Amino acid sequence: MTAKQKFGDSTGLSDEDLVLSTLEPDQLAEAKKQRIPRRSLRRGELLVLWFLRVYLLFMCAVVVYQAWTGTH
Amino acid sequence: MNLLNGLKTLRHVVITHEDIDRAHDRARVQAARLRRSFLSRFRLLWLLVGPGILVMLGENDGPSMLSYAATGARFGIGFFLPFIVLTFVMAIVVQEMTMRLGAATHRGHAELIFERFGPFWGWFSMIDLGIGNFLTLITEFIAIRAGLGFFGVPPWAAVLLALALLYTALMTHRYWTWERITLAIAAINLVFIPVALLTHPDWHSISNALTTWKPVPRMDQNTLLIVLADIGATVTPWMLFFQQSATVDKGMTKRDVGFGRVDTVLGAGLAAAAALATVVATAPLFASHMSAEHFQAAEFAQALRPLIGRLGASLFAVGIVEAGMVACVTISISSAYAFGEVAARPHSLNLPVRQGKAFYSVVFLLAVLAAVIVLIPGLPLVYVVLIVNVIAVLAMPPALVFLFMLANDRELMGDIATPAWANVLASAVVVFLVGAGVLFGISVIAPRVFAAWAGG
Numbered sequence: 432m433t434a435k436q437k438f439g440d441s442t443g444l445s446d447e448d449l450v451l452s453t454l455e456p457d458q459l460a461e462a463k464k465q466r467i468p469r470r471s472l473r474r475g476e477l478l479v480l481w482f483l484r485v486y487l488l489f490m491c492a493v494v495v496y497q498a499w500t501g502t503h
Numbered sequence: 504m505n506l507l508n509g510l511k512t513l514r515h516v517v518i519t520h521e522d523i524d525r526a527h528d529r530a531r532v533q534a535a536r537l538r539r540s541f542l543s544r545f546r547l548l549w550l551l552v553g554p555g556i557l558v559m560l561g562e563n564d565g566p567s568m569l570s571y572a573a574t575g576a577r578f579g580i581g582f583f584l585p586f587i588v589l590t591f592v593m594a595i596v597v598q599e600m601t602m603r604l605g606a607a608t609h610r611g612h613a614e615l616i617f618e619r620f621g622p623f624w625g626w627f628s629m630i631d632l633g634i635g636n637f638l639t640l641i642t643e644f645i646a647i648r649a650g651l652g653f654f655g656v657p658p659w660a661a662v663l664l665a666l667a668l669l670y671t672a673l674m675t676h677r678y679w680t681w682e683r684i685t686l687a688i689a690a691i692n693l694v695f696i697p698v699a700l701l702t703h704p705d706w707h708s709i710s711n712a713l714t715t716w717k718p719v720p721r722m723d724q725n726t727l728l729i730v731l732a733d734i735g736a737t738v739t740p741w742m743l744f745f746q747q748s749a750t751v752d753k754g755m756t757k758r759d760v761g762f763g764r765v766d767t768v769l770g771a772g773l774a775a776a777a778a779l780a781t782v783v784a785t786a787p788l789f790a791s792h793m794s795a796e797h798f799q800a801a802e803f804a805q806a807l808r809p810l811i812g813r814l815g816a817s818l819f820a821v822g823i824v825e826a827g828m829v830a831c832v833t834i835s836i837s838s839a840y841a842f843g844e845v846a847a848r849p850h851s852l853n854l855p856v857r858q859g860k861a862f863y864s865v866v867f868l869l870a871v872l873a874a875v876i877v878l879i880p881g882l883p884l885v886y887v888v889l890i891v892n893v894i895a896v897l898a899m900p901p902a903l904v905f906l907f908m909l910a911n912d913r914e915l916m917g918d919i920a921t922p923a924w925a926n927v928l929a930s931a932v933v934v935f936l937v938g939a940g941v942l943f944g945i946s947v948i949a950p951r952v953f954a955a956w957a958g959g
Contacts (some may be wrong), residue, residue, distance in 0.1 A: 450522045453529035455756055458609045460849065461517040467610070467618040467915070476908065483901040484627065486937065490897040493944045498890055500947075502883050 524853035525754040528679050532759070551762035552769065553682045554605075554749035557833060558598060558742050559591075559770030560689040563777050564830030565646020566639070566888040567736030568695070568823055571778050572803045574729055575785030580709055581718040583733065584779055588713070590737035591775040593932045595767055597903065600910040600921060600929065601743045602763040605750030607916045612747040614844035616905050619912070628905060629845060631898045636741050636838045639895070640869055642888045643834065644877040646827030653804050653820035662874040665831060669870055672832055673863060678752045678852040685832055691825035692777045694818045699780035701811040702787050709783065722957035724946045728893065731943055734936065735892030736778070740902040741837045748840035752851050757919055777822075784811075784819065831870060839865040897940050903933050 456462055472480070528550075535547040574583045601612065608615060613632070617625035644662055651661035672688075675681050711717070720726050746767075755763060785803055787810050804823070808816040836852070839862050843850020848861040856863055876882070907929055910921045921929070946953040 446518055446523055447516065449530065450518050450526040451516065453526040453533060454522060454754065455609070458522075458525065458754060458756070459516070460519045460521050460851070463610065463614075464847070467608075467615070469621055470619050470912065470914075472620065479904055480624065480901070483904060483937075486940070487631070487898060487901055490940055490944055491894075493947050494890060494894055494897065497893075497947045498886065501886055501890075 519849075520855060520858060521849065521851045521853040524677055524679075525752075525851075529754050532754075536758075548762060548765065551753075551755065551759050552766040553686065553753060554746045554755075555598065555602060555763065555766030555768075556770035556773065557682065557685055557689060557749065557829075558746040559594065559767070559774035560692045560777070561745070561830050561833035562594070562737060562739060562742055563692050563774045563826055564639070564643055564736075564834075565649075565823065565827040566642045566732070566892050567778070568781055568826045569646070569803075569888050570729065570732040570736045570892055571781035572785045574733060575782035576788040576803065576806075577729065578720045578726075579786045579789035580704075580712045580783060582712070582716050582720055583729075583782060584709065584712045585714075585716050586730070587733060587737070587778050587782065588775060590734050591771045591778070593734075593935070594737045594742070595771045596925065596928045596932055597738055597906065598742060598746050598767050598771075599764055600906055600925075601747040602750050602755075602767055603760055603919055603921075604906070604910050604916070605747040606755045606757055606760050606763060607919055609751050609756075611751055611840055611844040611850070612744045612906070612909075613841035615909050615915070617845055619909065619915070620905070624905070625845065628902065629841065631902065632740050632744060632841055633838065635739065635891075635895055635898050636834050637869060637873065638887070638891045639739070639741065640831065640834050640838075640873040641876050642891045643827040643831040644874050645888060646823050647831070648877055649802075650804075650820045650822075650824035650827065653817070653823075658878055662877060665828060666867075666870060666874055668828060669832055669835065669866070673852070673866060674856075676853065676855050678749075681852045682749075682753070685829060688825060689829045692822060692829070693773065694822040694825070695777045695780040695784060698807075698811060698815050698819050698822065699783040701815040702784055702807075704783045704786070724950060724953065727939075727943055727946050727953075731896050731939055732892040734939060735895035735899075737774075738899055738932070738936070739892075739895035740898050741834050743902055743906055744841050745833055745837035748837065748844070748850070752840075752853065757917075760919060781822075831873075835866040835870050838869055839863070893943065896936060897943075900933050900937050900940070903929070903936070907933075 450459070532547065532550050535543050535550055538546075571587070574587075604612070604615070610618075613625070613629060616628050644665060647665045648658045648661045651664070652658065656664070672681055672684050675684065750763065784807065788803075788806055804816040804819040807819060811819075840850050842848070842865045843862050846861065849859050850862045851859065854862060907921070907926065910916065911926065913920045942953070945956075
């Protein structure tokens with residue numbers, strides 16, 4: 432289905448012209464298949480992430496314990 | 504150099520159905536931007552608002568409204584009114600970043616974490632999001648069931664109705680149409696304002712509470728649970744993933760960031776108004792010393808009936824149904840966006856079913872599974888609802904750290920990376936959430952230590 436068929440003749444443009452004139456190149460679905468380069472994490476950032484990971488696991492155990500005591 | 508600029512040279516332009524739909528929406532934005540009149544600014548705002556309002560009103564969901572209702576009924580107005588306003592300020596700080604990130608990168612949150620930090624951290628985030636979203640989804644069906652139960656609708660029919668509405672909203676296959684339908688339903692969240700007015704609130708007490716934060720409740724484990732539930736009612740991981748993906752799906756760009764901010768603040772304002780109204784509406788239960796410790800959503804409506812009449816109680820129940828319904832839609836979609844981004848499958852509300860089978864299947868499978876669980880007899884529904892908000896608070900700090908790192912990544916964000924002052928605010932939010940979580944942990948594991956601290 433072309434843009435004209437789909438939206439009537441309001442745009443007056445073909446599919447390709449409409450898309451290319453309104454969307455930024457990296458907004459196209461096809462462009463999103465290209466990967467973004469990996470960033471290496473600094474030691475400080477890794478430390479914070481691991482701290483928060485351990486914090487979350489510990490807190491999950493606390494919530495399970497709280498739920499267990501709460502329902503009994 | 505902006506990394507994404509390097510991706511802009513495509514040899515062959517492949518245009519999909521999703522691109523055409525998005526291009527049509529963007530054409531309207533461009534046309535409105537070309538006109539310089541006052542009215543066209545309003546039209547531009549109308550075209551660009553959506554993700555921010557939806558995410559904020561979506562987070563005024565079943566468990567959130569129950570938390571606000573429990574707050575009013577157990578503590579009245581006082582400390583919690585300004586505290587809830589503070590939680591919405593935190594939500595604005597955080598959500599503005601996700602909107603900016605989506606507009607700058609045109610990528611979803613899950614996708615960025617996976618690609619920028621690798622699958623190890625990506626999967627950790629996904630597991631947090633998946634568990635949190637699914638538990639929250641269950642509570643949305645609990646709210647729908649409870650709210651419709653007030654009108655005598657049996658649980659199975661309530662759940663079926665919710666699934667049918669979810670199906671109808673999604674079958675538009677068009678982001679714009681879906682967004683407008685969901686916004687219209689989300690507006691019903693404001694029904695808590697007339698409910699509050701029906702209780703004839705004491706405006707002097709309200710303004711006094713908002714300015715003085717008094718009276719401050721005695722701090723014990725139950726108070727802390729409500730504090731955490733109120734925070735979890737405003738800032739949760741699914742909101743980060745949803746607003747960023749919706750910003751991308753809507754096709755917003757760096758030029759739209761200003762309107763994105765208005766959208767986010769407007770959404771927070773509307774949601775805060777509904778939240779405060781809910782506290783004010785149930786405050787008379789506190790004044791009449793009614794024990795609301797184990798109330799379900801519909802029971803609040805029943806309890807309020809002698810005070811605000813059948814109409815007021817019905818409005819309250821309608822508000823609870825809406826809260827569950829809109830969140831059911833937004834949370835399911837947030838999970839489906841994340842799944843599509845991670846599995847590299849097409850993920851857009853502009854997709855026809857044929858091209859977006861995986862995307863739509865995730866939405867429905869999660870919703871159906873959550874709906875079935877809610878129908879299990881004897882499930883401790885009230886407890887699940889309160890605990891879900893607490894889990895949301897606990898899962899938030901790791902999610903926020905990823906958000907801050909991405910929003911500060913100049914290679915991704917270019918000239919709209921987070922400024923230093925916003926980083927200070929954002930760091931304060933993380934410290935506050937971690938502090939609240941640690942206090943909760945102490946209150947559970949070492950209640951005497953907590954009691955001594957709170958008493959001192």
